[in-house]
Every structure is written in C-alpha cells, then in structure tokens.
Amino acid sequence: MPFYPAEHFATDVRVLARRGPAHVLYGDEQFWFSHHRPDPTAVTYHQPPARLARFMPATNWRRLAAHARQIIALAPDQVAFFADHLREERVHLIPHGIDTTAFTPAGAPDPDARPLILTVGWWLRDWDVLDTVHDRLHQRHGNNIQLAVVTRQANQRTWHPAVSVLEGISETTLTQLYRQAAAVLLPLADATANNALLEALACGTPVVATDTGGIPYYTGDSPAALLTPPGDASAAVEAVETLLGELGTAAHATRRAAARERAELFAWPRIADQVRSVYRLLEDER
Secondary structure, X not given: OXXXXXHHHHHHHHHHHOOOOEEEOOHHXXXXXXXXXXXXXXXXXXXXXXXXXXXXXXXXXXXXXXXXXXXXXXXXXXXXXXXXXXXXXXXXXXXXXXXOOOOOOOOXXXXXXXXXXXXXXXXXXXXXXXXXXXXXXXXXXXXXOEEEEEOOOOOOOOOOOOEEEEOOOOHHHHHHHHHHOOEEEEOEOOOOOOHHHHHHXXXXXXXXXXXXXXXXXXXXXXXXXXXXXXXXXXXXXXXXXXXXXXXXXXXXXXXXXXXHHHHHOOEHHHHHHHHHHHHHHHHHHO
C-alpha cells in the first residue's frame, strides 16, 4: 500500500482498538485496518484526487469511505471526489491551517541585499519547471540574486549549480528564510493544501505558484500570489521578474501585507472551530 510504513500500521491498529469517536488525521496513510472500528470516525485526506484515484478502484473507495462517518477534505476538488462515493452532507471542506504565531513577518527584505528566490518542499513539485526557472533567472541576473531550495530530496537529484540546497534546517531558520525572500517559488505538479504556500504567506512573502488543484482556493484573488499555468516555466519566470521589479516599492509592500492578511484566514484557531463542528456530529452519532 502507498504511504504505509510500520509507524502508520501501528497508528492504524491503535485507532482500530480505540473506543468512542476518533479522528484519523491522515486517511491516505492510516485508515486501512481501522476502518473496521464500530464507533464513529472522521477521516481527513490530504492527497489530490488524481492520486487518490490511483490508490484503488472506485468500488473500493466506496466501500472504504462508507466506514468514515465524516470526511474532511482540504480542497474543493477533493470534495467532488468523495461526493461520488458517499452522501454530500458527510463531506466537509475544512482548509489546512497555519501557525500564524510561529510564522510571522519581520519587515521587508533588506533593499541592499541580493534578492532571495526561495523554494520549499518536495512532494508533487515540478522539478523540470523549477530547473528551467533557475537557469533563466541565473542567466539574466547572475550572482545578483540568490537561489535557494529547502527540501528533503537534497541528495536525490541534480540541482542547478547556482542553487543553494538546504535540508534538515530548524523551523526558526526556515522562518528567517521566508522573511528574507523576495519571493517564494512553488512550481507544482498537483496539490491540495500546501504548507510552504501558507508558511510563506504568514511570513508576509509573495508567492509564485502553479495554478493547480487546491492552490487557487488557498490564494483566492489576493495580490500576494501570482499563479501560473501548469508546466509553464516562462510564465513562472516572468511572475518572479514582476516581483523582483517591485522590490522597494509600494506595490511590494501591498503584496506583503496582503500575504499576511490571507494567511490569517487559515490560522489554526479558525480551523479548529470548523473541525470541532465535525466532532460534534460524531458525538451525536454515538
């Protein structure tokens, strides 16, 4: 099974043995044996519909989903996927949250420093687009800009020689990088929620991201994010250039303020209130 190492099996078994309502936070990974539990269960799924569809046939999804009294989806396209398998009132769109007390702004980047273009993450990233963007930015700007990637896959692929690749850094260091960045660049193959997107916005940093999956749901029409078509490296380059050209201007300050404002809509206390409403449904079903 995908995403099913020993630790997920252990969690799965613990949930199976538990009595009373339960919430399986990662249904993609930990709701296999535990779907046999007799008590009401809420399940959150994180993967995009295309990946969920590859896990197993639709008939198997219908059987599995029927054991979840309530399903929490992180993006509208997930809602549509699960609505094909069980009653619509049992599927709840509750966005992923962000700790807006840990990820916070710290003013605009130093105008005398080399602008930093930062990429964070590894799952469902479009590395081909990222490599092309890095190459074109380096050709245009040389050493006048910084290119950095924070990822779990530092040693699993070849990177552009101008890129600084970081792995295993602390949350404090990551937050400092977000704050220093002129832009966070997120070329994506697919997505529901995206931690790096929300972390960057919470730090007041404008984002260039792929217009795919749940990304437009999280960015809305905020000027904090420039969305580009899937696979379009040229559009991503020009979006980054737009943000570079605005550094030190009122437009840049507006984008940074809008980023933080957007992130606050997904602060964990707001999200927790929505999750509690699902828990109340579980209690009613006991």
